[in-house]
Amino acid sequence: xxxxxxxxxxxxxxxxxxxxxxxxxxxxxxxxxxxxxxxxxxxxxxxxxxxxxxxxxxxxxxxxxxxxxxxxxxxxxxxxxxxxxxxxxxxxxxxxxxxxxxxxxxxxxxxxxxxxxxxxxxxxxxxxxxxxxxxxxxxxxxxxxxx
Numbered sequence: 001x002x003x004x005x006x007x008x009x010x011x012x013x014x015x016x017x018x019x020x021x022x023x024x025x026x027x028x029x030x031x032x033x034x035x036x037x038x039x040x041x042x043x044x045x046x047x048x049x050x051x052x053x054x055x056x057x058x059x060x061x062x063x064x065x066x067x068x069x070x071x072x073x074x075x076x077x078x079x080x081x082x083x084x085x086x087x088x089x090x091x092x093x094x095x096x097x098x099x100x101x102x103x104x105x106x107x108x109x110x111x112x113x114x115x116x117x118x119x120x121x122x123x124x125x126x127x128x129x130x131x132x133x134x135x136x137x138x139x140x141x142x143x144x145x146x147x
Contacts (some may be wrong), residue, residue: 003025013124018068018069019059019068019069019070019071020069020070020071020086020088021057021070021071021072021073022071022072022073022086022132023073023074023075023085023090024068024072024073024130024132025074025130026071026074026130027056027057027058027072027074027132028131029105029111029119029129030072030128030129030130031058031072032105033105033106033107033129034060034070034128035093035126036101036104036105037098037101037102037107037126037128038090038134039096040060040070041060041061042058042059042060043059043060043061043069044058045057045058045059046059053075053076053077054075054076054077055073055074055075055076056073056074057071057073057074058071059071059073060072061074070088076086084131085131087133087134087135088132088133088134088135089134089135089136089137090134090135090136090137091117091136091138091139092136092137092138093138094138095113095122095123095124095136095137095138096113098126098136099113099124099126099136102126102128105129106128106129107126107127107128107129108126108127109124109125109126109127110125110126110127110133111124111125112124112126119140120138120139120140121137121138121139121140122138123135123136123137123138124136
């Protein structure tokens with residue numbers, strides 16, 4: 001087994017993930033879902049050429065300084081990739097309320113909330129109306145308390 005070098009949590013050599021883009025088919029419908037269920041607030045809408053294909057996208061800012069941003073993106077000339085190609089991770093302080101919002105907004109829960117004592121979390125997988133996977137975690141100890 002190779003021993004990994006000791007580093008500060010979340011620090012890489014010269015690059016760090018700061019945003020995620022998820023391809024969707026119906027950009028406006030998926031924007032409404034993520035705004036309603038997760039409380040995301042759009043910070044920009046943009047249409048452009050990306051690698052020879054026209055796209056439209058809606059970007060959502062991080063909920064805290066230095067946090068990861070999420071962008072929903074749609075190709076104009078085709079449907080989105082098959083759902084399940086990625087997993088978007090969210091944390092919440094009330095997993096049951098998040099599940100209820102998802103169901104009310106047209107999402108579905110893949111399996112009941114599961115308790116993982118070894119990680120100090122409760123977790124479930126919420127599928128948006130197009131079938132994209134969202135792993136939603138409620139931490140026993142909020143992240144702010146860990147720093």
